Amino acid sequence: METVRQTHKESKTKSCGPSASNDNRRSYPLSGKSLFPENATARIFKPSRSVTTSAxxxxxxxxxxFDRCSAPFIEPFLGYTGSGETLVQVELKFPTLESAIRYAERQGLDYLLQRQTDASADRAAYRKWSEREGGRQGHDLPERQVA
Incomplete structure (x- = not known):
C-alpha cells in the first residue's frame, strides 16, 4: 500500500470547474481559520471490498x-473504552480522490493519502510463481513431517 503524507495550509487559489456533490463552495470557514484542531490529521483512502463477499x-x-491523537482509556466504573476525541467518529465520503484532497486542503488539514496496490499485479506474480513451480496446488505439496 503506497502512503503519501502531505501538509497543506490555506492557499489563496480557487479551483474552477464543477464541484463534487458533497463539496461546499465556501473556500474558507467563517472565522478565517480551520474549524478542526491544529494537530488533526486526516487519512484519505479508498475502502477495499469485504472479504466475505465478492460484491x-x-x-x-x-x-x-481522522487519526487518533491520544490513546483511548478504560472508564474505571463501567469498564467501557472512552476517549476525549470526537473526530475519530467522523467519516466523510467523497466521489473522487480530487474532491477529498480539495476538501482537506480547503479546511487546512494535514492529510495522509493511502493508495491500494493493483490486485492484478499480485495475481500476475502468483501466476508466474505457479508456472515456475510446475503448477502445483496446495493439496499437491508434500505433507509436513512432525518431529
Whole structure:
C-alpha cells in the first residue's frame, strides 16, 4: 500500500470547474481559520471490498477519516473504552480522490493519502510463481513431517 503524507495550509487559489456533490463552495470557514484542531490529521483512502463477499458495493468512493491523537482509556466504573476525541467518529465520503484532497486542503488539514496496490499485479506474480513451480496446488505439496 503506497502512503503519501502531505501538509497543506490555506492557499489563496480557487479551483474552477464543477464541484463534487458533497463539496461546499465556501473556500474558507467563517472565522478565517480551520474549524478542526491544529494537530488533526486526516487519512484519505479508498475502502477495499469485504472479504466475505465478492460484491464491490461502496468501494467506488473515497473516505476521509481522522487519526487518533491520544490513546483511548478504560472508564474505571463501567469498564467501557472512552476517549476525549470526537473526530475519530467522523467519516466523510467523497466521489473522487480530487474532491477529498480539495476538501482537506480547503479546511487546512494535514492529510495522509493511502493508495491500494493493483490486485492484478499480485495475481500476475502468483501466476508466474505457479508456472515456475510446475503448477502445483496446495493439496499437491508434500505433507509436513512432525518431529
Amino acid at each position: 464491490t458495493a461502496q468501494t467506488n468512493e473515497w473516505r476521509l477519516v
